[in-house]
Amino acid sequence: MAKKKNKKLSECLSDILNSTVSSDEDLEFLKSLGMNENSDNKTLIMARLYHKASQGDIQAIKEVRSIMADTENKDFGRILELIEAVQNVK
Numbered sequence: 001m002a003k004k005k006n007k008k009l010s011e012c013l014s015d016i017l018n019s020t021v022s023s024d025e026d027l028e029f030l031k032s033l034g035m036n037e038n039s040d041n042k043t044l045i046m047a048r049l050y051h052k053a054s055q056g057d058i059q060a061i062k063e064v065r066s067i068m069a070d071t072e073n074k075d076f077g078r079i080l081e082l083i084e085a086v087q088n089v090k
Contacts, residue, residue, distance in 0.1 A: 017042045 021027055021037075021044050030039050033047055046067075052060035 017045075 018040055021030065021039055021041060026044055027037055030044060030047055031037060033051070035043060035047060049060055049063060053064045
């Protein structure tokens, strides 16, 4: 039962993160950064994090660095998978 409830909660959060930003204040903030007014809440969160980091917030800087490292590692991992797949074809 707990897994079902957690899944529903994660689905709910996913829906919220994927929905379009609706607050006028948030839309103005995104526009000030040159972002699209049809941006989702994930974009808003990343924009707010970036803004805090750009103002010198050490925790925000660390989080941005961590997110970028995770993204780069995933991309690198995918590249290794493709190389391995190509080598297996030979």
